[in-house]
Amino acid sequence: MNLSALRNKKILIVGYGIEGKATRDFLRKKFPKMRVGITDAKKGADYLKKQKDYDLAIRSPGTHPKQLTIPYTTATNIFFASSKRPIIGITGSKGKSTTSALVASILKHGGFDARLVGNIGYPMLTELLRPVKKNTVYVCELSSFQTMDLHCSPHISVILNLYEEHLDFHGTRSVYWQAKERMVLHAISGDYFVYDPLYPRLAKLARNTKAKAVPIIKTLPFALGPTHLKGKHNEANIRAAYTIAHIMGVSDKHAAHAIETFKPLPHRLEPIGTYHGIQFYNDSIATIPEAAMYAVEALGARVQTLILGGFDRGIDFSRLAKFIARRTHIKTLILFAPSGKRMQTSLHRIAKRTPQKEYFAKDMREAVTIAFRETTPGHVALLSPASPSFGLFRDYQDRGKQFASWAKRLGKKRS
Numbered sequence: 001m002n003l004s005a006l007r008n009k010k011i012l013i014v015g016y017g018i019e020g021k022a023t024r025d026f027l028r029k030k031f032p033k034m035r036v037g038i039t040d041a042k043k044g045a046d047y048l049k050k051q052k053d054y055d056l057a058i059r060s061p062g063t064h065p066k067q068l069t070i071p072y073t074t075a076t077n078i079f080f081a082s083s084k085r086p087i088i089g090i091t092g093s094k095g096k097s098t099t100s101a102l103v104a105s106i107l108k109h110g111g112f113d114a115r116l117v118g119n120i121g122y123p124m125l126t127e128l129l130r131p132v133k134k135n136t137v138y139v140c141e142l143s144s145f146q147t148m149d150l151h152c153s154p155h156i157s158v159i160l161n162l163y164e165e166h167l168d169f170h171g172t173r174s175v176y177w178q179a180k181e182r183m184v185l186h187a188i189s190g191d192y193f194v195y196d197p198l199y200p201r202l203a204k205l206a207r208n209t210k211a212k213a214v215p216i217i218k219t220l221p222f223a224l225g226p227t228h229l230k231g232k233h234n235e236a237n238i239r240a241a242y243t244i245a246h247i248m249g250v251s252d253k254h255a256a257h258a259i260e261t262f263k264p265l266p267h268r269l270e271p272i273g274t275y276h277g278i279q280f281y282n283d284s285i286a287t288i289p290e291a292a293m294y295a296v297e298a299l300g301a302r303v304q305t306l307i308l309g310g311f312d313r314g315i316d317f318s319r320l321a322k323f324i325a326r327r328t329h330i331k332t333l334i335l336f337a338p339s340g341k342r343m344q345t346s347l348h349r350i351a352k353r354t355p356q357k358e359y360f361a362k363d364m365r366e367a368v369t370i371a372f373r374e375t376t377p378g379h380v381a382l383l384s385p386a387s388p389s390f391g392l393f394r395d396y397q398d399r400g401k402q403f404a405s406w407a408k409r410l411g412k413k414r415s
Contacts, residue, residue, distance in 0.1 A: 001077050001151070009034070009054075009055040010037070011036050011037070012037040012038075012039060013039070013058050013060070014040075014051075014067075019060050020060045022075070023060075023075050026075075026125035026128065041062075041063075052069075055071070056073065057070055057072035059073070059074050064169065076118075076142065076146045079124035080150065080151075080153075080154065083138060084132060085136040086156070087138045088154060088248075089147075090103065091159055091160070092159055093161050093162055093164075093290075094160070094290060095240070096142070097119065097285070098229070099241050100139050101265055103139050103244050103245065105258045106244075108258070109255070110249070110250030110254045111135065113133045115138050117139070117140050119141040119142070121139075144170065144179040147182050148179035150185070153185065153187040153191060154183070157184045157194070157211065158194040158195075159180055159184070161199060161236075162177050162201060163288050192214055193209050193214065195213065197215045197216075217242060218239070219239075222256055224260065225256075225260045226260065228263050229264060230269050234269075234298070242255055265285075270283070272407050272408070273411070275407060275410075276411065278379065278380070280383075280407040281382045282383050283382060284383055284384075284397070284400030286384040288386060289323075290319075292306075292385065296323070296382065302329075304330065304332065304380060305332040305374055306334070307383040307385065307403075308334070308387070309335040309341075310385045310389050310399075311338070312339035313387070317346040317386070318350065332370070339387040364406055368406040368407055369410060372411075385399070
């Protein structure tokens, strides 16, 4: 929906988080006399009743479209329809933040005015208020909540992978994957679709899109020096970022330098420090089993203590259970309910005898206390929960910060 379609309408912003506030500021700047209402779930169970007083809702990502009874659009749709510069849209079940940030870094090294927007960086509508340059390009990280009702595709659509996630919101795995795939639905000739052909659904999508389908490169065409990005999953992120940069015309020299100097984002296999010989790693962003497995593989046999669990979205934990049962170097599991209970059940069902001690922690302080007690010097205590953070923590960032804080505080106390 472009800006002219918003004119002379009474608009209700549904959801007042970071994106909702940016939407309010944008509308006030563009349409000073417009009637703009705000409602949010924090206002109580009846917060959606005021819809009847407005012509159009602007849905924030956490609000399900089924809750809306009036016509609606989203900040993402407004941004895509209104942007005067190219947009690279990046989604996937995992790796999208790291890949988006890495793409922006490579493009900057290559001479672009690359602007990181969406789930990381600035809100999209905040960026629309800023002046652009001839070399401006937007790198937009998108969740399924933002792609599920897109009516316009970016110039370069990127889907990194498809795992089981967000079943509490979308209902089924198929509906969730369709929400991701919608980003490519409105692609036209001249657009690009970057994808991993290892995923059959993405390979099928590549055959049917009007965009030029470009598979993620299997091997970089140059020798890469040491990087700060650990693990096979980050190798995949690097290859995806390079593929995008190559489409944009960035030289291999600039791409290599950007990759080698790129620092990991917080809460993604982030080394917290070594206390009493124990290395603490914060991988709080790991909200699905595959992410936790990648983290353990990246750090290898040093991982002795693994902190798992949190909010339960109903995801299948059998693969994770088999993975843990085979890794005898993991001696201790520290679990958060409720998903931790299902993980424990899956593990006991699959393995007759597990090598792990198992503890349930009521909060992060208790979890880190157990980690100090059970992990021997020279080994790793890893937070990689394979679950969302809701319940005990505000979000994955709060969870990661608490882990880091307690590791440092308890580490000093024990000196």
